[in-house]
């Protein structure tokens with residue numbers, strides 16, 4: 097039988113469905129488009145194109161990788177987030193749509209309450225999706241971004257280099273604030289730290305558990321270890337009236353409310369919900385005096 101684009105998409109869709117792979121048709125289309133180096137739309141314009149032997153062999157390898165639960169973004173090396181596309185690779189967290197709430201709230205804070213030019217820090221930069229999205233919207237601001245993972249930093253740097261219209265982002269390696277001199281320098285500190293309780297990791301989907309970096313996920317016994325570490329020191333680095341925004345688990349509001357009482361340097365904190373109404377971001381504002 098001759099394998100055309102259309103036949104191959106249909107066959108792969110049912111193969112993925114049998115193996116309980118999410119969105120089987122979409123996944124088949126993305127992988128075939130990637131394999132042939134064409135856009136998804138073009139697959140349908142070329143639906144009766146027969147595949148060459150080598151293309152077929154390459155596609156079979158991609159199908160097997162996905163069947164073994166490797167995330168699509170690691171296979172294609174690319175993930176869309178907010179208004180851009182970012183390179184990703186094993187060792188670097190794949191940016192999530194959930195994190196767009198953090199970007200949107202940070203942009204709202206910058207628009208409403210921060211004098212220009214502003215100085216912004218991201219802790220735990222990963223692929224760079226958050227800081228680069230902010231930098232695209234604020235080309236005049238000064239950005240700093242750190243991560244403990246050199247693979248993440250290398251990827252974030254490459255992603256920043258691909259953007260022509262952003263200013264310089266100063267990347268640094270190390271644990272949270274450790275590489276920085278403590279002084280009130282930043283108008284905004286933003287972070288999507290690891291916040292999954294360690295005991296929940298074994299129950300995660302194999303795509304995440306077996307493929308994404310544990311250092312990007314594991315937030316310790318109650319999930320709040322990294323959030324606590326950032327909260328303890330953020331006040332030293334924020335200007336008076338500065339903002340700290342962190343992504344959080346949808347069910348961590350009560351624990352975070354209790355935790356917030358220990359940090360009188362912040363005079364307000366609030367929670368921001370995603371479109372589904374779930375708490376996704378906690379936002380602290382440092383006292384002015």
Ligand SMILES: C[S@@+](CC[C@H](N)C(=O)[O-])C[C@H]1O[C@@H](n2cnc3c(N)ncnc32)[C@H](O)[C@@H]1O
Pocket residue numbers: 189190191192195219220221222223224225226242243244245248270271272288289290311312313
């Ligand atoms: C949940 S990921 C977020 C990545 C990216 N900002 C995003 O939203 O897609 C958390 C990031 O924090 C980094 N990280 C974990 N522990 C860290 C530490 N002690 N200091 C700095 N970064 C850390 C991880 O390497 C990972 O890149």
